[in-house]
Amino acid sequence: MKDSESSMNAAPLPDEWRPVCRLDEIADNGALVVAVEPPIAVYRVGDAVFATADTCTHATFSLADGYVDEDCTVECELHGAIFCLKTGKVLRGPASVDLATYPVKVEKNVVYVNIAPCVNGDPY
Numbered sequence: 020m021k022d023s024e025s026s027m028n029a030a031p032l033p034d035e036w037r038p039v040c041r042l043d044e045i046a047d048n049g050a051l052v053v054a055v056e057p058p059i060a061v062y063r064v065g066d067a068v069f070a071t072a073d074t075c076t077h078a079t080f081s082l083a084d085g086y087v088d089e090d091c092t093v094e095c096e097l098h099g100a101i102f103c104l105k106t107g108k109v110l111r112g113p114a115s116v117d118l119a120t121y122p123v124k125v126e127k128n129v130v131y132v133n134i135a136p137c138v139n140g141d142p143y
C-alpha cells in the first residue's frame with residue numbers, strides 16, 4: 020500500500036475541545052497559559068481570541084508573558100521575536116521557526132481550545 024493510500028484511510032483526529040477559561044479572564048491585549056503538555060497560550064485582542072504554542076521557538080520562553088499587540092501579534096519578552104497570532108508565522112527574529120496554532124471558539128463567555136489538531140507547525 021502506498022503512503023498516500025494509508026493516510027487516506029486513517030481515522031480523523033478526534034476533536035478535543037477543552038474549556039480553558041472565561042473570556043473576561045483574559046485581559047484585552049493579554050494572554051494566559053493553558054496547562055497542557057506542551058503548554059498553549061490563549062490571547063485576546065478585542066473580541067478576537069487566538070491560541071498558539073506558549074513556548075517561544077527561539078529559546079523556550081513563555082509567550083504569554085510577552086507583549087500582545089492590537090495588530091494580532093505577540094512579542095517575546097526575552098529577545099523580542101514577533102509572531103503572528105493568526106498564523107503562528109515568525110514576523111521578526113531572532114526566532115526562525117513558526118509557532119503551532121490551535122482552533123479556538125467562544126461560547127457563552129467560555130473559551131474553548133481544540134488541542135487535538137495543531138493547524139501548523141510542530142507543537143513540540
Ligand code: FES
Pocket residue numbers: 075076077078079080095096097098099100112113114
Ligand atoms: S526566547 Fe523568545 S525571542 Fe528569544
